[in-house]
Amino acid sequence: YKINMNELMLLEELGKGQYGVVQKVHHVPTGVTMAMKEIRLELDQTKLNQILMELDVLHKSQSPCIVEFYGAFFIESCVYYCMEYMDAGSLDKLYGDGVPEPVLAKITLAMVRGLKFLKDELAIIHRDVKPTNVLVDTKGSVKLCDFGVSGQLEQSLAKTNIGCQSYMAPERITTATASTYTVQSDIWSLGISLVELALGHYPYGGGKFDSVFAQLSAIVNGAPPELPSDRYSQDCRDFVAKCLNKAPTERPTYAQLLDTPWLQKYDKEEVDMAAWVTGALEKKNARAAAQHEAEQATTDQIH
Ligand code: ADP
Numbered sequence: 001y002k003i004n005m006n007e008l009m010l011l012e013e014l015g016k017g018q019y020g021v022v023q024k025v026h027h028v029p030t031g032v033t034m035a036m037k038e039i040r041l042e043l044d045q046t047k048l049n050q051i052l053m054e055l056d057v058l059h060k061s062q063s064p065c066i067v068e069f070y071g072a073f074f075i076e077s078c079v080y081y082c083m084e085y086m087d088a089g090s091l092d093k094l095y096g097d098g099v100p101e102p103v104l105a106k107i108t109l110a111m112v113r114g115l116k117f118l119k120d121e122l123a124i125i126h127r128d129v130k131p132t133n134v135l136v137d138t139k140g141s142v143k144l145c146d147f148g149v150s151g152q153l154e155q156s157l158a159k160t161n162i163g164c165q166s167y168m169a170p171e172r173i174t175t176a177t178a179s180t181y182t183v184q185s186d187i188w189s190l191g192i193s194l195v196e197l198a199l200g201h202y203p204y205g206g207g208k209f210d211s212v213f214a215q216l217s218a219i220v221n222g223a224p225p226e227l228p229s230d231r232y233s234q235d236c237r238d239f240v241a242k243c244l245n246k247a248p249t250e251r252p253t254y255a256q257l258l259d260t261p262w263l264q265k266y267d268k269e270e271v272d273m274a275a276w277v278t279g280a281l282e283k284k285n286a287r288a289a290a291q292h293e294a295e296q297a298t299t300d301q302i303h
Pocket residue numbers: 014015016017018019020022035067083084085086087089090132135145146
């Protein structure tokens with residue numbers, strides 16, 4: 001089944017991506033609410049067709065830990081990518097001051113399962129693991145999005161954007177060629193994402209570094225970041241430390257990660273993820289309202 005723009009009713013804007021907006025849309029023939037991501041690229045017809053063909057593999061397999069792909073089409077040189085709508089958005093806007101260990105464990109289980117699925121079923125390395133690319137819904141589901149399925153799309157995006165490099169593993173910074181990108185680099189990015197979710201901020205940020213160079217050199221030469229011992233168990237801290245081994249070949253595989261005492265324990269435990277998501281959304285909305293009010297007050301002062 002092919003989706004096209006005429007069948008879509010545009011609802012609201014969900015966010016702005018690096019290459020265009022993400023919109024909530026209603027697919028009239030099926031009654032499904034979707035998220036439609038616009039990717040603005042100056043590409044010729046051949047390349048656009050290649051991207052659509054490469055995206056087609058996503059129709060073949062589905063996983064509960066991966067945001068479902070509904071279809072893509074292009075208009076002029078823009079690619080429109082339609083996917084499952086996740087009503088609580090991305091984790092980067094929800095973690096607040098940091099997530100409690102049981103929630104962190106359930107998020108980790110979903111991320112590791114999603115990454116393992118991509119690798120085993122689709123032979124894909126994600127290449128962009130970070131909290132922004134983990135979407136959640138109010139039922140408590142946690143799913144990965146924005147993985148590098150289409151080689152042509154990745155290549156075209158890489159050309160138009162240098163991007164934020166900060167989740168890059170040390171070996172990617174020092175070797176700087178795409179060919180050295182292996183599954184182990186995704187495991188490093190997973191570790192950095194978990195530290196960010198636990199601390200409530202990106203570990204190499206917060207004005208600690210005066211330049212991108214200083215930040216990258218801390219990743220390459222410094223000790224890897226750790227979780228605070230007062231709030232996270234030893235099993236949890238060990239898990240993160242294994243992901244953040246500076247030597248890529250020493251990092252565990254996804255199967256080994258799923259087999260760790262930490263994930264084994266939380267796989268069996270019931271955690272009310274829906275309640276956590278709902279609470280986190282309320283706090284996010286309260287923060288947005290407070291900010292709006294502060295801006296309003298400033299405007300009133302000026303007038
Ligand atoms: P980019 O990767 O180009 O920066 P994103 O994928 O991060 O763009 O999209 C921007 C924002 O749109 C996200 O932060 C998220 O809030 C929202 N968004 C993206 N995909 C979805 C989706 N499937 N469901 C709901 N919201 C989404």
